[in-house]
Amino acid sequence: xxxxxxxxxxxxxxxxxxxxxxxxxxxxxxxxxxxxxxxxxxxxxxxxxxxxxxxxxxxxxxxxxxxxxxxxxxxxxxxxxxxxxxxxxxxxxxxxxxxxxxxxxxxxxxxxxxxxxxxxxxxxxxxxxxxxxxxxxxxxxxxxxxxxxxxxxxxxxxxxxxxxxxxxxxxxxxxxxxxxxxxxxxxxxxxxxxxxxxxxxxxxxxxxxxxxxxxxxxxxxxxxxxxxxxxxxxxxxxxxxxxxxxxxxxxxxxxxxxxxxxxxxxxxxxxxxxxxxxxxxxxxxxxxxxxxxxxxxxxxxxxxxxxxxxxxxxxxxxxxxxxxxxxxxxxxxxxxxxxxxxxxx
Amino acid sequence: xxxxxxxxxxxxxxxxxxxxxxxxxxxxxxxxxxxxxxxxxxxxxxxxxxxxxxxxxxxxxxxxxxxxxxxxxxxxxxxxxxxxxxxxxxxxxxxxxxxxxxxxxxxxxxxxxxxxxxxxxxxxxxxxxxxxxxxxxxxxxxxxxxxxxxxxxxxxxxxxxxxxxxxxxxxxxxxxxxxxxxxxxxxxxxxxxxxxxxxxxxxxxxxxxxxxxxxxxxxxxxxxxxxxxxxxxxxxxxxxxxxxxxxxxxxxxxxxxxxxxxxxxxxxxxxxxxxxxxxxxxxxxxxxxxxxxxxxxxxxxxxxxxxxxxxxxxxxxxxxxxxxxxxxxxxxxxxxxxxxxxxxx
DNA sequence: CTGAAAGCGCTTACAG
DNA sequence: CTGAAAGCGCTTACAG
Numbered sequence: 196x197x198x199x200x201x202x203x204x205x206x207x208x209x210x211x212x213x214x215x216x217x218x219x220x221x222x223x224x225x226x227x228x229x230x231x232x233x234x235x236x237x238x239x240x241x242x243x244x245x246x247x248x249x250x251x252x253x254x255x256x257x258x259x260x261x262x263x264x265x266x267x268x269x270x271x272x273x274x275x276x277x278x279x280x281x282x283x284x285x286x287x288x289x290x291x292x293x294x295x296x297x298x299x300x301x302x303x304x305x306x307x308x309x310x311x312x313x314x315x316x317x318x319x320x321x322x323x324x325x326x327x328x329x330x331x332x333x334x335x336x337x338x339x340x341x342x343x344x345x346x347x348x349x350x351x352x353x354x355x356x357x358x359x360x361x362x363x364x365x366x367x368x369x370x371x372x373x374x375x376x377x378x379x380x381x382x383x384x385x386x387x388x389x390x391x392x393x394x395x396x397x398x399x400x401x402x403x404x405x406x407x408x409x410x411x412x413x414x415x416x417x418x419x420x421x422x423x424x425x426x427x428x429x430x431x432x433x434x435x436x437x438x439x440x441x442x443x444x445x446x447x448x449x450x451x452x453x454x455x456x457x458x459x460x461x462x463x464x465x466x467x468x469x470x471x472x473x474x475x476x477x478x479x480x481x482x483x484x485x486x487x488x489x490x491x492x493x494x495x496x497x498x499x500x501x502x503x504x505x506x507x508x509x510x511x512x513x514x515x516x517x518x519x520x521x522x523x524x525x526x527x528x529x530x531x532x533x534x535x536x537x538x539x540x
Numbered sequence: 541x542x543x544x545x546x547x548x549x550x551x552x553x554x555x556x557x558x559x560x561x562x563x564x565x566x567x568x569x570x571x572x573x574x575x576x577x578x579x580x581x582x583x584x585x586x587x588x589x590x591x592x593x594x595x596x597x598x599x600x601x602x603x604x605x606x607x608x609x610x611x612x613x614x615x616x617x618x619x620x621x622x623x624x625x626x627x628x629x630x631x632x633x634x635x636x637x638x639x640x641x642x643x644x645x646x647x648x649x650x651x652x653x654x655x656x657x658x659x660x661x662x663x664x665x666x667x668x669x670x671x672x673x674x675x676x677x678x679x680x681x682x683x684x685x686x687x688x689x690x691x692x693x694x695x696x697x698x699x700x701x702x703x704x705x706x707x708x709x710x711x712x713x714x715x716x717x718x719x720x721x722x723x724x725x726x727x728x729x730x731x732x733x734x735x736x737x738x739x740x741x742x743x744x745x746x747x748x749x750x751x752x753x754x755x756x757x758x759x760x761x762x763x764x765x766x767x768x769x770x771x772x773x774x775x776x777x778x779x780x781x782x783x784x785x786x787x788x789x790x791x792x793x794x795x796x797x798x799x800x801x802x803x804x805x806x807x808x809x810x811x812x813x814x815x816x817x818x819x820x821x822x823x824x825x826x827x828x829x830x831x832x833x834x835x836x837x838x839x840x841x842x843x844x845x846x847x848x849x850x851x852x853x854x855x856x857x858x859x860x861x862x863x864x865x866x867x868x869x870x871x872x873x874x875x876x877x878x879x880x881x882x883x884x885x
Numbered sequence: 886c887t888g889a890a891a892g893c894g895c896t897t898a899c900a901g
Numbered sequence: 902c903t904g905a906a907a908g909c910g911c912t913t914a915c916a917g
Contacts, residue, residue: 205688208894219904224896234902249686254663255609256894258600259909266664269644274632275826275843280625287619287646291653296660299644301632308636315641318599319611341594343550426830455830462832481620485771485800487807487832498620553910564888569912579886601910604893 206248216241227252258320267508268298268316270309271327277480278450278497282327282349285501293509295322302329310338317342323508326351326358328395345511347504347519352393359511359519361504365395368493368525369402369447370409372475375491375527376445377410380535381473385418385436385443387429387453396449399477403447418443426456433460444472444536451476451483451492458486458532469534479528488531495525551593561586572597603665612853613643613661615654616672622825623795623842627672627694630846638854640667647674655683662687668853671696671703673740690856692849692864697738704856704864706849710740713838713870714747714792715754717820720836720872721790722755725880726818730763730781730788732774732798741794744822748792763788771801778805789817789881796821796828796837803831803877814879824873833876840870 206212209227213220218237225233226241233241244250258264269286271279283299290297298316302309309329316324324342327349339346339358346358376384386403389396400419407414420435422428429448433456436443448454454476458468468474468488476483479494500523507519551557554572558565563582570578571586578586589595603609614631616624628644635642643661647654654674661669669687672694684691684703691703721729731748734741745764752759765780767773774793778801781788793799799821803813813819813833821828824839845868852864 210894220895221897221904221906222902224894225903228896232902237902251659251662253604253665253894254660255600255603255665256909257896259598259604259894259911260896262909264600273629274619275622275625275629277620277622277625280620280622283644284618284620284646287644291645291657296643296645296664298641299628299632300636300641301629312636314596315599317596319641320598320600426827452827455827458832459830482771482797482800482827485804487803555910565911566888566890566913567886569910570887573912577886582886598910601893602912604895604910605912607893 206244206250209252212241212244212248212250216244262320264320264322265294266296266298266319266321267505268300268313268319268321268324269327270300270302270312270316270324270329272302272304272329274299274301276328277452277482278478278495279327281481281497282501282504285498285503286325286505287501288498289502289505289509293505295505304329313338313342317344322512323347325349325504325508327504345508347507349500349504350395352395359507361500361507361521361523363395363495363500364522364524365398366402366405368477368527369399370406371402371525371527372477372491372493373403373406373447374410375529376447376473376475376533377406377412379445379473379533381443381445382412382536383415383418383441383443383445384412385420385446387432387436387446387448387457388419388421389424389449389453390421399449422449422453422456424450424453426452426459429453429456430460430463433457434464437461437464437466442472445474445533446472447475449477451478451480451490454483454490454492454532455486468532471537473533473536475533477525479526484530486532491530491533492528493525494528496523499523551589551595554597557586557589557593557595561589607665609665609667610639611641611643611664611666612850613645613658613664613666613669614672615645615647615657615661615669615674617647617649617674619644619646621673622797622827623823623840624672626826626842627846627849630843630848631670631850632846633843634847634850634854638850640850649674658683658687662689667857668692670694670849670853672849690853692852694845694849695740697740704852706845706852706866706868708740708840708845709867709869710743711747711750713822713872714744715751716747716870716872717822717836717838718748718751718792719755720874721792721818721820721878722751722757724790724818724878726790727757727881728760728763728786728788728790729757730765730791732777732781732791732793732802733764733766734769734794734798735766744794767794767798767801769795769798771797771804774798774801775805775808778802779809782806782809782811787817790819790878791817792820794822796823796825796835799828799835799837799877800831813877816882818878818881820878822870824871829875831877836875836878837873838870839873841868844868 209220226238300312324346348360420432422432476492483490554565554568571583645657693705765777767777821837828835
């Protein structure tokens, strides 16, 4: 006598299955979690019933008792930023590979919203949180440090001592990028930054400054300007640089999107890249190799950094507390947007 | 006598709060959900205690009893695709605005993985699912149609009749784009498609074909080629078109990323856009206006489409079952990558 | 307005 | 190997 249950009504709980299998719900629970504490035959029968009926165990009920949700929360400024998307892709990849689901929330860089989503993550009892490229200020730190779940910060403004972090080695990478321009023969090198005040910005500027210094070049404040990490603002900043009595022959940009805007402006002004002005970016977005000209830039291994952040969380869950302030080296990718300056300056 | 609880040990459940407030946990529950069934003073006291102790209600416990998780699952092929990122951004925005959290999962366009993540969403008891730009084939449909939660498909291959959908009006938009090229005077217009077989691809090709037909132009099969929606494959396909004895004077691409690759190849072959060849894309990604030349393309309101998909879900939850097969019009954005052909053909 | 009770769907000692 | 029992942290009739 076989139990044929294909296409039968859905069994929605362990009790339903227990009833048709004529065992206790404890046994069903054990069978479905492959516990050895259950007779082989019985276990198989139970599993078959579960499969045939399309039963799906409730992760929420399980979470309630195990106190582990196998869920993490990821808060990003803006998922439409290609850097962020790359990172999230890496996070999701390794999370999924370990049976974790990921909640994603945009903060739009609004402090209140960032606080709100972190709060909601707490209520959902996530096992950990990753915060990517947050620019939210100091008032955010206390909230984070009060949390009972581990937090990993990725390229964040305020690497709080309460949290673990994954960061690109901004200073060294920016130094490399700027030195590349110096070695090409440039002397009037501009820095087109992000909005001031956060760590990545400060560090990238520092690398730029150190490279000039090491080459015995004077830092010219007029060649230091700000965008906001997006093309439009960079366009404006570039226009400003081009209007200078002595415009730069090269510009190191905070990121690739800024470089995109800068190049657009250079073109609109009737000049050429790299003929008239060399441009270097930061990120190596997927599209940067297809830009015109293909962009010289610092590669951040975005996916990999996402993986690392998730792996850090997994290590912490497993209590394999290793050193968790990871510094990832950037890599200078030289393409066609940089060349020796036309004129000697 | 005031209860001062700032900095006290964390109260982790409603019972803990009940104890210090000297009421039953039922009353605490009511107070925290702003039920009118509780004395004003008592309610305030309870809320103060909760606030001061950093208490966070467990959404998982609540979900278990209410059978609503206020959670949705979003499955995407690849979050690093800028179109997808735009859509997700819209979804998240309206979800957050209505107290919903979103699970994000990449399928990498692998059928097994897509099935796996949908299954995991079921276990997590999401209230609804949005599937974006899936290319997963027919074997996926039965899984979806068996689900007990509402599903919204966004620009999907197989708009199953079991699910609701939000789709760009591919045919009309592609017709407009191709007609734009015809009106500029082009006669040898190529179509650089995606991999065959899915709906968006088929429809965009149909629009292209209809435009030619309407203008009395013959469809030339040699001018129809395939990429995979990404720049690299498009580059190869473009190289193929350029090698033709009679190369096209214009090319309509499946999407902006394909256009990016096509333009790259045209440049690498020493030709100019739009001087030698006009190029039209589809999507209007954020970067497309900054490309060189700025890209003529069909705008898909990605964020808005994401909002619509989420709103559809919200409507269904509210049982305001309206018509839920939304067709969104595309908009042709004419920029600098298209111009009249040099030679008369 | 308030509390005791039942129950959401699981897991896991505990006792056989 | 199996089942009865307790409990995870909530909500919500039900009875006062």
